[in-house]
Amino acid sequence: MNKAKLESQKYLEDIFTALNRQIYSYVYFRTGYSKEIAEDLTQEVFLRVWEKRNDFNSKKGNIRTWVYRIARNLVIDEYRKKKDIPNFNNFEGQSRGIEEEMIINDMQSFILNKMKDLNEAEQELISLYYIEGLELKEVSEIINKSYDATKMAINRALHKLKNICNE
Amino acid sequence: MNENELIKQLHSIKVTPDKDWENRTLRLLGITVKTQQSANNKLRSYYFNLAYKNIMGGIITLIVAVLLAGGTAVASDAARPGDLFYPVDTFMEQVQRSFTSDPQALADLEINIMQERVREMEQLQTENNMGGLENALGEMNAQAERIQERVEALNQLREENKIQTEDQQQIMQKLQDQLQAHLEVMNQVQNQLQEKTGEDSEKAQQQLQQVQTSFQQGLQETINQFQNETGVQLEYNNEEQQQNQGTEDQIQNQNQNQNQVNPSGSNGSSNGTSNQNGGN
Numbered sequence: 540m541n542k543a544k545l546e547s548q549k550y551l552e553d554i555f556t557a558l559n560r561q562i563y564s565y566v567y568f569r570t571g572y573s574k575e576i577a578e579d580l581t582q583e584v585f586l587r588v589w590e591k592r593n594d595f596n597s598k599k600g601n602i603r604t605w606v607y608r609i610a611r612n613l614v615i616d617e618y619r620k621k622k623d624i625p626n627f628n629n630f631e632g633q634s635r636g637i638e639e640e641m642i643i644n645d646m647q648s649f650i651l652n653k654m655k656d657l658n659e660a661e662q663e664l665i666s667l668y669y670i671e672g673l674e675l676k677e678v679s680e681i682i683n684k685s686y687d688a689t690k691m692a693i694n695r696a697l698h699k700l701k702n703i704c705n706e
Numbered sequence: 707m708n709e710n711e712l713i714k715q716l717h718s719i720k721v722t723p724d725k726d727w728e729n730r731t732l733r734l735l736g737i738t739v740k741t742q743q744s745a746n747n748k749l750r751s752y753y754f755n756l757a758y759k760n761i762m763g764g765i766i767t768l769i770v771a772v773l774l775a776g777g778t779a780v781a782s783d784a785a786r787p788g789d790l791f792y793p794v795d796t797f798m799e800q801v802q803r804s805f806t807s808d809p810q811a812l813a814d815l816e817i818n819i820m821q822e823r824v825r826e827m828e829q830l831q832t833e834n835n836m837g838g839l840e841n842a843l844g845e846m847n848a849q850a851e852r853i854q855e856r857v858e859a860l861n862q863l864r865e866e867n868k869i870q871t872e873d874q875q876q877i878m879q880k881l882q883d884q885l886q887a888h889l890e891v892m893n894q895v896q897n898q899l900q901e902k903t904g905e906d907s908e909k910a911q912q913q914l915q916q917v918q919t920s921f922q923q924g925l926q927e928t929i930n931q932f933q934n935e936t937g938v939q940l941e942y943n944n945e946e947q948q949q950n951q952g953t954e955d956q957i958q959n960q961n962q963n964q965n966q967v968n969p970s971g972s973n974g975s976s977n978g979t980s981n982q983n984g985g986n
Contacts, residue, residue, distance in 0.1 A: 581731075586735070
């Protein structure tokens with residue numbers, strides 16, 4: 540990946556095609572399962588990818604973690620702007636709507652309901668590592684923490700979620 | 707529930723966006739990139755011409771532009787393709803574009819610039835400046851493409867409910883009014899060109915016909931598409947326009963019929979028409 544390649548429309552389209560579902564999923568889980576917010580913010584993420592293409596530095600991480608960091612900053616800005624964004628809380632109320640967009644069974648629905656008892660950082664780790672399936676190194680780059688600290692935090696979040704589910 | 711079962715369940719959760727949203731976003735990204743690249747190319751081309759092709763003229767142009775600021779802008783506004791001040795004219799337009807972020811204002815600006823291009827063409831023809839006329843017609847084609855890009859951007863925003871149909875209607879009405887006026891000027895220029903002889907005159911006639919086709923089949927189709935999608939009927943100022951609209955509606959209906967026969971054309975009626983027309 541280099542800047543010359545990022546100048547091309549085709550390359551931007553390729554990045555969108557490769558990553559839009561993962562980014563959409565990440566934004567969706569972090570903004571209270573709102574399809575509208577997820578669509579708008581994900582669109583904004585890729586517009587920013589184009590605007591900030593000169594900032595990309597392959598030495599600091601791969602393109603996926605760079606796009607995730609843009610998404611993460613946008614989600615944080617959105618939280619600052621609208622502090623009343625529900626954080627997993629509207630899952631039960633809109634379960635029918637959610638099921639139309641998600642392929643989930645009863646057990647997964649139960650787990651997602653329990654996830655709302657985790658704090659924001661823990662929810663993010665579960666989403667990045669387990670639901671979107673990123674590698675540990677990538678997660679550590681996105682949340683800007685060391686590999687070991689990230690690994691420990693993920694284990695802790697999973698352990699906590701397991702206990703909540705078994706209560 | 708043990709950890710392994712929990713991990714397995716989390717791995718299986720999938721959330722996917724609408725295919726329709728994916729397509730819309732891809733279109734939006736394409737428009738964004740094209741708009742920016744077009745602006746950059748224009749600036750690059752301007753600086754290249756200034757530095758290498760006409761360096762003395764460029765230096766004089768810059769000095770005059772700096773010293774006379776507003777006065778130069780007025781002088782350059784009256785410049786025609788090939789004139790010393792013409793690059794300043796187009797540069798000023800580019801600056802206006804850069805400072806116009808509102809999509810509706812941008813579309814309005816492009817329509818105004820088209821009016822300027824038509825005025826230049828008219829003057830060059832009166833002066834019998836065939837070389838300049840050829841350049842002017844090339845500029846008009848480029849401007850028609852810009853307008854189409856701006857209208858496509860408005861269509862996209864309207865589809866996403868980010869602007870109201872009424873807001874776009876004002877722009878489309880202005881485009882409709884000016885399009886007809888421009889076609890009338892072009893017909894007059896064509897009639898006058900036909901009375902002249904010579905290779906240059908024939909070339910200019912051919913190029914003018916291309917521009918007319920681009921206006922009638924490109925921009926007019928864009929207007930018709932807006933009317934079809936929104937159900938809004940734009941006002942027509944005279945009978946001749948109504949006749950033209952009738953013809954365009956017929957073309958539109960034919961295309962729709964063709965698309966019904968060939969479902970693969972369902973998402974690209976405008977492209978299909980363009981290609982057909984291009985083939986002619």
